[in-house]
Amino acid sequence: MPIYDQTYRRYEAREPLRRLRFWPITREGLRLVLVRRWFLALMMAAWVPFVVQVIRVYIGARFPEANRILPVDGRLFGELLSWQASFTMFIAIFGGAGLVANDLRTGAILVYLSRPLTRRDYVSGKLGVLLLLNLSVTLVPGLLLYAVALALAPELFWKWDLAWIGPAVVAQSVAIALTMGLVVLAVSALSRSARVAGLAFFGLLVGLEVARGILHALYRRPETALLSLQADLRSLGVTLFGMSERAVTLPWTYPVAVLAAVCAGCLLILRSRVRAVEIVR
Amino acid sequence: MAGMEQGALVEFQDLAVSYGPVPALAGISGAFPPGPTGLLGPNGAGKTTLLKTLLGFLRPDRGRLTAFGLDPAKTPLEVRRRIGYMPEVDCHLPGMTATAFVAFAGELSGLPRDEAISRGHEVLYYVGLGEARYRTVDTYSTGMKQRVKLAQALVHDPDLLLLDEPTNGLDPEGRDEMLGLIRDVSTRRGMSLILCSHLLRDVEQVCETVVVLNQGKVAAAGPIAELTGPRRSVYDVRIKGDAAALLTDLKDQGCEWREGEDGYRVFLSDGLGPELIFRAARDCGVQVRYLRPGAESLEDVFLRALGHESGQ
Numbered sequence: 001m002p003i004y005d006q007t008y009r010r011y012e013a014r015e016p017l018r019r020l021r022f023w024p025i026t027r028e029g030l031r032l033v034l035v036r037r038w039f040l041a042l043m044m045a046a047w048v049p050f051v052v053q054v055i056r057v058y059i060g061a062r063f064p065e066a067n068r069i070l071p072v073d074g075r076l077f078g079e080l081l082s083w084q085a086s087f088t089m090f091i092a093i094f095g096g097a098g099l100v101a102n103d104l105r106t107g108a109i110l111v112y113l114s115r116p117l118t119r120r121d122y123v124s125g126k127l128g129v130l131l132l133l134n135l136s137v138t139l140v141p142g143l144l145l146y147a148v149a150l151a152l153a154p155e156l157f158w159k160w161d162l163a164w165i166g167p168a169v170v171a172q173s174v175a176i177a178l179t180m181g182l183v184v185l186a187v188s189a190l191s192r193s194a195r196v197a198g199l200a201f202f203g204l205l206v207g208l209e210v211a212r213g214i215l216h217a218l219y220r221r222p223e224t225a226l227l228s229l230q231a232d233l234r235s236l237g238v239t240l241f242g243m244s245e246r247a248v249t250l251p252w253t254y255p256v257a258v259l260a261a262v263c264a265g266c267l268l269i270l271r272s273r274v275r276a277v278e279i280v281r
Numbered sequence: 282m283a284g285m286e287q288g289a290l291v292e293f294q295d296l297a298v299s300y301g302p303v304p305a306l307a308g309i310s311g312a313f314p315p316g317p318t319g320l321l322g323p324n325g326a327g328k329t330t331l332l333k334t335l336l337g338f339l340r341p342d343r344g345r346l347t348a349f350g351l352d353p354a355k356t357p358l359e360v361r362r363r364i365g366y367m368p369e370v371d372c373h374l375p376g377m378t379a380t381a382f383v384a385f386a387g388e389l390s391g392l393p394r395d396e397a398i399s400r401g402h403e404v405l406y407y408v409g410l411g412e413a414r415y416r417t418v419d420t421y422s423t424g425m426k427q428r429v430k431l432a433q434a435l436v437h438d439p440d441l442l443l444l445d446e447p448t449n450g451l452d453p454e455g456r457d458e459m460l461g462l463i464r465d466v467s468t469r470r471g472m473s474l475i476l477c478s479h480l481l482r483d484v485e486q487v488c489e490t491v492v493v494l495n496q497g498k499v500a501a502a503g504p505i506a507e508l509t510g511p512r513r514s515v516y517d518v519r520i521k522g523d524a525a526a527l528l529t530d531l532k533d534q535g536c537e538w539r540e541g542e543d544g545y546r547v548f549l550s551d552g553l554g555p556e557l558i559f560r561a562a563r564d565c566g567v568q569v570r571y572l573r574p575g576a577e578s579l580e581d582v583f584l585r586a587l588g589h590e591s592g593q
Contacts, residue, residue, distance in 0.1 A: 011438035107372035
């Protein structure tokens with residue numbers, strides 16, 4: 001039977017466009033990332049610090065004298081999120097570096113943009129993948145740890161003056177997830193290879209952190225923290241969780257301004273690179 | 282062209298589009314009627330630019346373009362949901378099976394997930410990938426990738442299908458099957474399409490109407506039957522003797538010619554008849570062995586539109 005004799009049904013039931021047009025992009029992106037077993041292993045490994053902190057809370061609640069060595073207070077959450085930021089870097093590399101680069105390489109960008117989707121929908125969909133992955137290892141364990149702390153050590157945490165912990169966890173988690181997500185997407189949009197994008201992102205983050213370390217060793221000034229994204233995030237965490245890390249202790253407006261500028265720059269890169277038409281000038 | 286505007290799906294009036302300082306479309310006017318239409322032109326003629334303007338990727342510098350009465354520059358989403366686009370370049374999502382890819386494309390076009398999956402299977406069967414639909418697209422041959430591209434363009438049942446070089450990279454059998462599918466989509470399923478191709482034979486096999494672009498301008502447009510119909514001023518001629526002398530003589534008298542497979546195709550000026558050829562042959566001492574009124578082919582129309590006319 002000739003192939004064209006096979007059935008083809010006209011589709012008349014055209015519905016209004018859905019509001020969350022980016023959602024299928026996010027969902028498929030998550031599916032493609034999470035089918036990789038080693039990536040799932042990475043996501044699970046990212047929960048190890050949570051388990052460590054839960055044990056610490058338990059010990060702090062059961063053995064109050066241990067608090068002198070390992071104090072159990074708001075800083076616990078800042079430390080957790082500081083560790084989690086490192087995991088988000090690897091999640092961004094392995095889960096995010098190819099999100100735009102692969103579409104540019106395979107021409108799939110046209111599949112998206114020739115549909116009833118805006119470029120904003122496309123970027124939102126891709127960013128959604130990274131936000132969900134990153135928040136699942138920052139916000140979720142952070143809030144869960146708070147819940148565990150309230151349950152295991154109410155005498156330590158069930159206080160009005162520690163009620164800032166929840167909002168602080170949310171703010172720091174969103175800052176980490178958004179920054180890492182936007183930066184890796186922007187780097188991904190500048191390349192047509194997921195590997196190159198992943199290496200570039202890793203080099204960027206590590207390179208800036210090394211440069212910060214060298215400058216700090218030379219000048220001993222906390223402003224050097226503004227050079228590195230991770231240090232900016234740590235600096236924000238220091239403010240939010242009352243931690244003491246002199247190398248990155250700055251007024252909160254400084255790291256927030258730098259992170260906001262970085263995010264804006266990334267959006268500009270995405271705006272110029274995510275196009276259905278490549279104009280070579 | 283004037284008659285084509287009635288009930289046209291796509292209309293453009295004084296449409297000018299440029300890439301920075303480089304003009305791509307220089308104030309063109311015309312229309313694509315319902316049904317299959319060929320969009321022809323050499324490289325850089327502005328074909329893909331016209332398609333991308335139609336999809337709302339490019340904004341006109343001047344003039345206007347409407348599709349289904351909507352302006353793609355102002356309402357791109359409404360226009361795109363009614364269009365299926367099969368790009369010239371390879372396009373697939375790495376790691377996805379054909380089923381997942383086509384269903385995903387349907388969802389992006391606004392189909393509910395269940396319907397998108399169901400139609401994905403159906404359309405993949407339709408394009409002849411029923412057995413291979415659970416394989417990842419990365420593992421497909423060029424021909425199969427072309428079919429997947431067609432499937433993703435069809436999945437949401439568009440009103441207008443834009444096909445950019447759909448037979449690229451296909452062997453003769455694959456090309457015939459692809460053209461068969463495209464013809465079927467148009468004739469039996471009643472879908473309008475714009476077939477953008479370098480290959481005149483492809484356009485001739487599928488389309489009823491043609492628009493020829495050259496250097497950003499509309500060089501010819503209209504129903505193929507009208508453009509290529511039998512004309513008394515075209516003759517297929519076979520001669521014996523000094524052909525060069527005869528052809529020079531004909532050219533001097535304002536006629537044009539083109540070398541054919543088995544002789545020459547002579548285009549006479551309006552009002553002239555075959556006696557001119559016989560007279561010129563007698564004057565040059567050339568024997569006319571065969572003379573028959575010819576019909577212009579799409580290739581003749583194309584070459585004339587491009588200014589590469591015979592005898593030049």
